[in-house]
């Protein structure tokens with residue numbers, strides 16, 4: 001079992017009401033890989049610049065993340081800067097310096113092509129399809145996208161979605177992609193585009209999953225301290241796909257546990273800047289919070 005992930009590896013500068021972090025490790029593939037590596041080996045495909053240091057690479061070393069597919073290009077690493085509102089529910093992108101990411105064309109090493117699970121991070125849908133053309137026959141393809149591609153490359157995105165099993169997006173993206181305000185109607189439209197399973201992320205309000213088995217809802221774990229939401233979505237995806245890759249089947253019970261596992265990992269991510277909390281996390285801590293999720297949502301029948 002292994003997961004191939006393609007996405008950004010970045011320097012992030014983040015401002016929240018509680019502080020500021022300057023040029024810290026970020027990027028969708030970084031959060032995803034570290035979260036998923038608690039479950040199965042991860043193969044990371046991305047690009048960094050010549051300024052990307054050993055200190056950042058240390059985040060991946062000593063865990064199950066293979067870096068053969070992490071290309072080092074001449075130039076600077078992708079840099080994203082964001083600022084959160086007081087309630088942490090909305091953020092403004094202050095700047096996006098694509099740098100080496102601008103010319104990124106994922107090249108999948110031969111050793112990765114048999115990956116049985118693939119996660120297509122939020123990149124150009126044409127490049128996402130290029131990845132699928134290079135892999136053999138994955139059991140499951142999961143995918144993320146964003147408003148930029150829904151607005152700018154809808155036809156290309158639809159061609160990619162036709163080859164995707166699980167789409168993970170937030171509620172506003174689901175509305176925009178489907179043209180439906182109601183999330184249940186939006187889910188029907190999006191599932192007819194290809195992904196049999198749709199996971200709609202609603203930040204502090206949790207997650208809704210729509211699949212062939214029906215729908216399932218999970219809250220976000222109620223935390224007293226939320227420090228920095230950056231990467232929560234990618235960390236959710238890492239926990240979700242990681243759990244599925246390690247499981248024997250992809251039936252309804254497994255999908256539901258995967259949603260709760262994604263929510264569990266994401267709840268740790270937001271407790272600190274960057275990947276700081278994830279890098280200190282242990283499997284017993286994950287299992288303990290997963291159990292607390294069960295208590296949180298359990299109730300008796302009438």
Ligand code: AMP
Nearest residue numbers: 008010026027028080230231232233234
């Ligand atoms: P999330 O909070 O889950 O939406 O993910 C935040 C991460 O996405 C940050 O670490 C950024 O480095 C990365 N990111 C922001 N904008 C982009 C973009 N246009 N393409 C790829 N990654 C991005």
